[in-house]
Amino acid sequence: MVVAPRQVAAASPESVSRSTTLATFLTLLCARPAAEVVDLGSVVGGNITFLGDRIGCKIHVEDLYADLDRHARQDGLDQVAAFLKSRFSHLDESIDAILCWDVFDYLDQAAAHVLAEESMRMLRPGGILLAFFGGGGSSDRCYTRYCIVDETHLRHKLHSAACSRRLVLQNRDILNLFGKLAVLDSILLKSGVRELLFQKPTN
Amino acid sequence: MWKHREEAPRSTSGSGSVPPPLQPAMFPGEFDRTQGELPPVKDAPVSVGKSIVIKGELSGDEDLTIEGRVEGTIELRNHVLTIGSNGHVEAKVVAKSIVVLGRVTGNLTATEKVDIREEGSVEGDIMAPRVAIADGAEFRGSVDMQRKAPAPSMDQGVGSLTLDAKVPLPTMTAGNGEVARV
Numbered sequence: 001m002v003v004a005p006r007q008v009a010a011a012s013p014e015s016v017s018r019s020t021t022l023a024t025f026l027t028l029l030c031a032r033p034a035a036e037v038v039d040l041g042s043v044v045g046g047n048i049t050f051l052g053d054r055i056g057c058k059i060h061v062e063d064l065y066a067d068l069d070r071h072a073r074q075d076g077l078d079q080v081a082a083f084l085k086s087r088f089s090h091l092d093e094s095i096d097a098i099l100c101w102d103v104f105d106y107l108d109q110a111a112a113h114v115l116a117e118e119s120m121r122m123l124r125p126g127g128i129l130l131a132f133f134g135g136g137g138s139s140d141r142c143y144t145r146y147c148i149v150d151e152t153h154l155r156h157k158l159h160s161a162a163c164s165r166r167l168v169l170q171n172r173d174i175l176n177l178f179g180k181l182a183v184l185d186s187i188l189l190k191s192g193v194r195e196l197l198f199q200k201p202t203n
Numbered sequence: 204m205w206k207h208r209e210e211a212p213r214s215t216s217g218s219g220s221v222p223p224p225l226q227p228a229m230f231p232g233e234f235d236r237t238q239g240e241l242p243p244v245k246d247a248p249v250s251v252g253k254s255i256v257i258k259g260e261l262s263g264d265e266d267l268t269i270e271g272r273v274e275g276t277i278e279l280r281n282h283v284l285t286i287g288s289n290g291h292v293e294a295k296v297v298a299k300s301i302v303v304l305g306r307v308t309g310n311l312t313a314t315e316k317v318d319i320r321e322e323g324s325v326e327g328d329i330m331a332p333r334v335a336i337a338d339g340a341e342f343r344g345s346v347d348m349q350r351k352a353p354a355p356s357m358d359q360g361v362g363s364l365t366l367d368a369k370v371p372l373p374t375m376t377a378g379n380g381e382v383a384r385v
Contacts, residue, residue: 036345045319045336052334052348060345145338187384 016155021185021195023152025097025130028184028199029055035096038088038122040064040103042145042159047099050148060095062088064103064115065143065161072162081110088118095122100131101146102193104177105165112167116177125202129181133194134168253289261294269305280314288322301331303340310344 029035029051037051038060051057067087071080098119104112119129141164147155174196175183181198188194248268251257255271262278269277269290277284277296284298290305300315303323311317313331324341334346 043336043340043342045334045338045340048334048336048346052346056348058345058347061342063343066341185384 014155014157016149016153017189017191018152019154019187019195020152021130021187021197022148022154024185024197025099025128026055026151028128029057029097032096032126034058036060036094037097037099038062038090038095039099041099041101042066042143044145044147047146047148057096060090065106068103068106069162077108077111077163077166080107081114084111084114084118088122090122092121093124093127096124096127098123098127098129100129102132102144102165104131104133104169105167106143106163108166112169112177120178120180120200123181123200125200127200128184129178129198129200131196131198133174133196134192140164250287251290286323 029037035055035057036059037057039047039051040062041047042065043061043063048059048061051059064087067083068077068080071077071083075083100115100119104115107115123129141161142158143161145157145159147157149155169177171186171194174194178196178198181200183196184199185197186194187196249263249265250268251271251273253270257271257273257275259275260278261267261273261275264279264281266283266285267277267279268285268287269292270287271289272291272293274293277292277294277298279298281299283300283302284296285302286292286305286307288304292306293308295309295312296307297312299313301311301313301317303311303317303319303325305322306324308326310327311325311329311331313329315331316333316335317329317331318334319325319336319340319342321337321339323337326341326343328345328347330347330349332349334348336342
């Protein structure tokens with residue numbers, strides 16, 4: 001079920017928060033040798049350095065926020081679902097981890113469904129996916145750039161965008177969306193954001 | 204008396220009016236190096252100018268800045284390649300270090316570092332031990348930093364992945380904490 005976006009207090013331009021799901025995500029990632037990670041967030045050099053140099057992953061940067069901006073300006077956001085069907089060239093079960101950040105908040109239901117299906121297709125058995133939901137249904141046109149400070153902290157930087165958040169999913173909607181994955185951890189923050197860590201079953 | 208002028212040795216064969224030999228990596232019309240008064244070529248940074256278009260293989264043994272357009276392959280294994288803000292490269296690139304201020308489409312391999320500056324744009328895969336991507340830079344592709352040391356084991360967790368002691372941990376923001384595992 002989708003509810004109308006709620007108004008929240010404006011976020012500060014830059015803040016740091018603790019994320020226990022990030023810590024679990026990184027711990028599991030460390031256990032996978034030569035892991036390949038897909039980052040659906042904005043291009044953040046610090047994240048690439050952290051994941052590449054300190055964790056030893058190969059990172060695939062797939063900036064969906066840039067794609068959304070382009071669609072908002074050109075083709076219209078209704079085309080995003082169709083676009084996402086052919087967006088990713090990764091083979092089935094070729095990716096160890098996916099960082100979705102809060103990109104689902106910016107999609108409509110059809111696009112969210114396609115992205116979830118594509119994510120589950122790409123993940124290897126045992127692979128993990130980290131996503132944030134309900135990060136404030138603000139009508140402000142801005143994205144959050146999530147920068148990994150260390151293994152338990154994220155810095156949030158707001159930057160302007162061509163579209164605003166569209167979808168606020170309830171818990172059951174999220175679980176339905178990722179029906180093929182198991183929930184490893186689920187945290188509700190005071191801000192209303194849900195941090196969810198999923199894992200693809202090995203069998 | 205005449206002031207002694209240091210010049211590169213000239214060939215003694217043929218007549219005495221033989222001009223100095225042309226140096227490598229020159230582009231017609233860009234420099235006139237036939238005059239002895241010019242500084243030695245090795246001191247001058249080599250640049251592919253804005254209006255220059257090169258299609259094919261580009262290789263060399265000195266640092267190079269590209270402000271024009273290059274399509275094909277670029278190989279500067281022991282040197283720095285800079286793609287300037289006007290540069291547009293559609294090529295497979297191999298160099299010691301690569302600095303991107305312009306546009307690149309193609310895979311980048313560096314033995315030391317790839318540095319994409321704020322105004323830079325790269326579409327391709329990067330392989331380098333060090334990669335720096337500035338905020339605002341455009342990038343689409345993969346990054347493989349070829350880390351040699353094995354990743355920490357599950358038992359170690361991420362406890363070993365601590366910040367450099369010189370870097371202060373930012374202050375926590377109140378009101379954004381965890382409230383419940385749901």
